[in-house]
Amino acid sequence: MTMEYSSKIKELSKLPPKVKISLPVFSRKAKNTEHFYTLFGSLTELTTKTEENGYKLKKPETPTKELLEEPELITTINIGDKKLRSVACLSEEEICTTGYEVSDMKCFNIQSSLIKTIKTKSGEGPNDIAVTGDGDLVYSDWKTKTLNKVKNGQIEEMIRLQGWVPENLCVTSSDELLVSLYSDDKTQPKVVRYSGSKEKQTIQFDEEGNPLYSGNGVIKYVTENRNLDICVADNKAGAVVVVNQAGKLRFRYTDHPSATKNEPFKPRGITTDSQRQILTADYHNQCIHILDQDGQFLRYIDNCDLKEPFGLCGDKKDKLFVAEWTGKLKKIKYLG
Template sequence: MPTDKTDDFKIPSLKLNKIVEKELRIELLDYNATLTQTSVHALIDGASSYTHTEELLREARVIATIPTGLETLWHLACIGADEAWVSGWYVSISRISKIHPNTDDDVFTVCRLFPTGLSSTKEGELMYSDWHSRSIYVVRNEKTEKLITVPTGWFPDRLCCTRSGDILVSLSKKDHKKPQKVICYQGQRVKLEVEKDEHGDLIFAAGSNSLYVAGNNNGDICVSDANAQRVIVLDKTGRRVRFIYDGSPVTSRTLSFGPHHIVTDSLSQIIVAEPGVGCIHIIDQNGYFLRFVEKTNLSYINGLSIDSKKRLWIANGETKEVMIFQYLN
């Protein structure tokens, strides 16, 4: 009959030693560990100092304001350092200048009503989307060329040209009952479609709010989905979700998160507009919250763009002006 050895087994004792108010040491045989309580603010500060070589200003400051002369202001795209394209509920798109505010330079589009998206290519050429013709157009040498026609049954909304030259376009159905998607074009060729993740689940929600898109330096695809109340960042395959930002990294929210316009800068920081609360969120490429940009007159944010001098341009839909912010040292 086997001998019962359980009486010879001794359970090791676990020692808990409180070292200081926010530190706890655990000892088990020859093993020990120290747990330290910290705050979300401390984690954020640590991540910020580690991941960025240029510091954010403690408070972003307005360095210029440009009147557009438009009655409605809905889209904005920088050209170089001192100029930008702007548009509203018109068939035309206007060029504004920080140096020459009274410049009158309009491009008449082929849109039946107005452009649904606005961007500029790496070469500074104007690019816009037209919902009714389901097409993307580019203006070269003062001539308008049809660049892309999106798949049948889909309509183009927002768009952006990435630093690699690819074009990201958000698409929706006419009745908004089907979840939206994003297509990445390389020239006129479909490079990839962003609709389902690596598990086959739909990434975006159905709803009346358009998806806003931006490409990052590392190839990530950044999407504001106000219908799902979140920002989704995917890797360059468009199938793996790297992280989701819900707008509440530090404090609890009383209103649902409503992200809209989104851009990225040379440091790979992701900048998101939340018009409902007049606020700009800045997060790093890994989803760490960095800073809010809050101004009392930012309640109608209708466009974001970054110029070649790393300044943030914001379209103010209430005043119909474009504000230029310095937010980096």
């Protein structure tokens, strides 16, 4: 051992005990290989964090579709019910909607023809609707505090809550439910993940113990992004709140400065697309905000004669459906 190498070892031994040194791991290659690495061995590859609190975090992907310079209005369906607030795609051929003061869910084909009407058991309008991986409609009922599934024309109760009221919901890529809830006294909000009828995860506070969402009974639409982030449009707070799959806060989007959008940002519906972009309805400014997966504003959809956009959903081909408070449903192409 040379004097110089020996002195280096002594210096390292004097470091505080809490200091950890991570060195590349040298691996000697087998003989007679034709690879370049035969001469030099190899270094272990640097890796990024892929797990948190037991959840695997998805890596970013490069977008494969571009935003159109001018979004196109494809179809307008006059639902007939005012105060539309939710829309869900049952399939590429069938869309369901529900409104604020109606006790049923209406399903239409893409030719605008009414296929069926489904009435709730309680006689009250659903707070929100979504579609399972099997193509069944699910809805939340504030009056009975239940989450229900419509299967083969029959309504099945999935979950009954106590002390909490279910508001908005979505079906995840793993066919679980994400539901925004508020307490009976409307002071506590949270998002809960259900696997079947079992409560699997509660998302309520940030790392400092502060509430993630505004404490009230005002709508909080929820959706899952392709990277498994959970996105909530918190209307009262005027923000899109995004946490990762483990429930850790990633960012809050609170609006984009604009000379033409002067009304307060109070997001309603929210959805995501294949490019991991987040779309949220800006009711008062008659537009849709498009954000990237990290909360950076990309553009507005503010043409297509939008009037009071409320509920949103996207189909498998990235066509956007917008349920307007006026009673119209619009299908929009915004990706090339």
